[in-house]
Amino acid sequence: MTSENIAALLSTKQGQIEIAKRPIPTPQADEILVHNKAIAGNPVDWMVRDYGFGITEYPIVLGSDVAGVVEHVGANVTRFKVGDRVLGFAGVLATSKADHGAWQTYTVVKEQAATVLPSAMAFEDAAVFPMAMATSINAFFVQFGLPRPADAHSTIFSPGTECLFIWGGGGAVAASMIQLAKALGFTVYTTASPKHHDRLRRLGAAEVFDYEDANVVNKVLDKVSSAGLHLSHAIDNTSKKDTLLATSEILVRSGGPSSKLVTLLDWPEDMPCPVQKFSFFAFTTFAEHADLAGWFFNDWLAEALAERVIVPAPPVVIVDGGIGSVIKVFDRIKAGVNGVKVVILTVTKVIVVEAQVGPASDKQVPRVKQIPAWVEGPAIDELLDELPDYANVARVDAVGRGECATLAHISASNSMDSSRPHLATSRTAASTQEQRTTFPKYGASGSTNRS
Structure with a gap:
């Protein structure tokens, strides 16, 4: 678990949002703690910020749409376990409790307000659903x-x-x-x-x-x-x-x-x-109609997503900067968006999908090693440690949009004992494009597919 909970705090009614640390929430018996990987904005976010309706306690964390990984489950929770990939409806508009707000690293979500995601569904795509489906x-x-x-x-x-x-x-x-x-x-x-x-x-x-x-x-x-x-x-x-x-x-x-x-x-x-x-x-559904919410989010929606009866829509637009970009997200939605969902990512995402492993002099067909990973902070080094020094990195795909780390270049040293490859930051537009990268040490090329 990341030791910090970075939050977009609104300290007073109609006040200014500040990015600050707050304690990691503790879920109650019927709640789960979600480590947010993607958070989506809604018009009600900026409306509550500007007009102050609906919230009775401050400081508060706003936001309703999260997708991430279950970090902890309450004593009475039976539908989820630690490590589950989920989407969740953050119930702050019903409770006025900061722990239930979306715009932070960790959010507490009611058991009946979460859905297990298909393994292939990206968090940013899953984040379009909670408010819309509620x-x-x-x-x-x-x-x-x-x-x-x-x-x-x-x-x-x-x-x-x-x-x-x-x-x-x-x-x-x-x-x-x-x-x-x-x-x-x-x-x-x-x-x-x-x-x-x-x-x-x-x-x-x-x-x-x-x-x-x-x-x-x-x-x-x-x-x-x-x-x-x-x-x-x-x-x-x-x-x-x-x-x-x-x-x-x-x-x-x-x-x-x-x-x-x-x-x-x-x-x-x-x-x-x-x-x-x-x-x-939407925000009263989980408190006043808990049985309906649990049936839909725990069962019906999970099946519908797995069977592709329901697909992520509309397209998402990623705003760079993580939780620190919350004001930019609110103001962008306030200015008017239509046909898209504005989302931020809280983690850097990298997946090495193909690596040729073998000495450079090996004339045999190299083995292919697949190394998928969600990457944040020091875990980037752990990902690279999966590759031996003599690995020929054939292709690297950065999954997701916004700011993603890529294997942008490798040390210029020609020694096989040289330092490990290191990551640079690459930014591309939200539209689909391919970025070609050359790895001079091993004479290989990589491509980063972004959409």
């Missing part, structure tokens, strides 16, 4: 009151019968809603700007409409009618006056006044609503 299950199973499916491959509706309409499909929450709705058996219609249409169809949306189209209401209703669908459930992820009116009109004209509309924000008190209206609250 919001989704609150909307579907609490507000709509839908029954739970038997498993990740079972639906609750016959295909081609029920339609779910989502206003605002481009964001992270909608990406989870679309996938979950499709898994439940809904035919999903949504709105988004045209640049997101293909991506949302790949996630499972049957139809995507341009939200700026002045005739969007009639186009949605025409498509519902021609497809022979029943539409009586809708979600408004924008919740502005015009979107509320448009979404409720679609519902009342299709499913009648008994239709159910779930909104991001409360319906305005001075505006009559023609259908049943509800608001979703």
Whole structure:
């Protein structure tokens, strides 16, 4: 366990965030301690920082989305063990306890708020899910009151019968809603700007409409009618006056006044609503609906991720600098992001995927040694110690985006007894690219694949 817990501390209401050390949290009997490897930002983070709502105790650590490794389990925990790779919903918005905030090295997470990850899923991709899925299950199973499916491959509706309409499909929450709705058996219609249409169809949306189209209401209703669908459930992820009116009109004209509309924000008190209206609250799901949360996060989502019924979405954007970049993350989200999830990595990640091991004079086909590793701090040297001095490093892949250590060069000495290779820092853009590196000592080349 790393001996330090670096945290983004908000000392007072509407105060300034400072990066400081705080004690490593101790999980209670029904909690796990997660060593965070990736943390994702949400709009509510900067809103709480700026407006001070919802938090009753300071200093506080904000944030809801974590992915990492279980470091310790409480006495009553049965679903997780030390070393498990997990995603988790950090419940600070419900508890006002700093130990439950995401923006620190270690976070305490309720057992029912965590999911074991598939071995191939990167932490930064897993971090897109906690808030988005908590919001989704609150909307579907609490507000709509839908029954739970038997498993990740079972639906609750016959295909081609029920339609779910989502206003605002481009964001992270909608990406989870679309996938979950499709898994439940809904035919999903949504709105988004045209640049997101293909991506949302790949996630499972049957139809995507341009939200700026002045005739969007009639186009949605025409498509519902021609497809022979029943539409009586809708979600408004924008919740502005015009979107509320448009979404409720679609519902009342299709499913009648008994239709159910779930909104991001409360319906305005001075505006009559023609259908049943509800608001979703992700952070109350684990306290008020613990059994639902445990079923979904411990069981259903774990199976869905393993079977790729649910895939990470939207794409992530890595902000360099680890926890120290939290203010940059908050301000970037505040300025407006759409179609991506902003994430930081707390560790340097390196994986040596291929190394030719054998004396340089050996004319035989060299052995291939695979050495995967999560690397942070002194562990970099431990990784290099896995390779003998005469190793010919054929390829090195840095896994993840942002700042990653790579075997950027090797000592210029030609002696086989020279010092070990050492690491330099390489930064690349978030877009996929390949960086070629020459290793003069051994005459080999390496490539760093980044995406």
